[in-house]
């Protein structure tokens with residue numbers, strides 16, 4: 001079998017396991033364009049990258065009806081390059097970054113959808129905001145002035161561990177953050193509805209905990225180079 005055929009077989013076996021109401025986001029970082037195209041030809045439309053340069057190149061070379069998500073750590077000086085076409089920015093972890101996205105989106109008269117990244121992992125290495133920091137942002141005058149970003153929900157990453165109980169607790173915590181923030185800040189809007197959690201190793205636990213978007217790389221595309 002060719003690499004494309006292997007990936008397509010993986011995808012056909014895996015995609016039906018994701019419930020209809022959960023988005024399967026194919027994490028195509030480091031994956032070659034012809035392999036992404038093979039998965040596109042199976043009907044997949046949502047793909048995610050974690051490097052601006054790769055996202056821009058793949059956007060240019062692949063079909064224009066792909067919804068491109070950004071899942072990495074986004075530097076403010078690179079925001080401008082993805083604003084014209086990005087579907088959803090998953091990892092916003094500061095007001096400064098959100099304000100930069102807003103400024104660049106304003107220049108081209110777009111409203112860009114974003115998720116705040118929350119720190120839920122017991123591991124210290126993971127990024128993300130504390131709930132106190134998120135509340136400070138949402139209560140600020142500066143946030144109230146941003147008209148070209150739309151906060152659609154939260155994103156988070158659990159600890160990379162075999163300890164199922166720990167992962168279950170972390171996802172439950174993120175779901176609680178989501179419910180609390182929705183109630184306190186977004187009760188009147190319908191767009192605050194996304195909870196991006198779950199990767200190849202823990203997506204089933206994430207779906208049980210209320211995920212609306214699972215970000216899957218390895219299970220579809222194989223181990224990364």
Ligand SMILES: *Cc1c(COP(=O)(O)O)cnc(C)c1O
Pocket residue numbers: 027029050071072199200201215216217218219
């Ligand atoms: C790479 C990555 C994923 C996908 O991870 P897999 O374990 O390969 O499914 C999901 N989310 C983020 C933020 C990533 O960087």
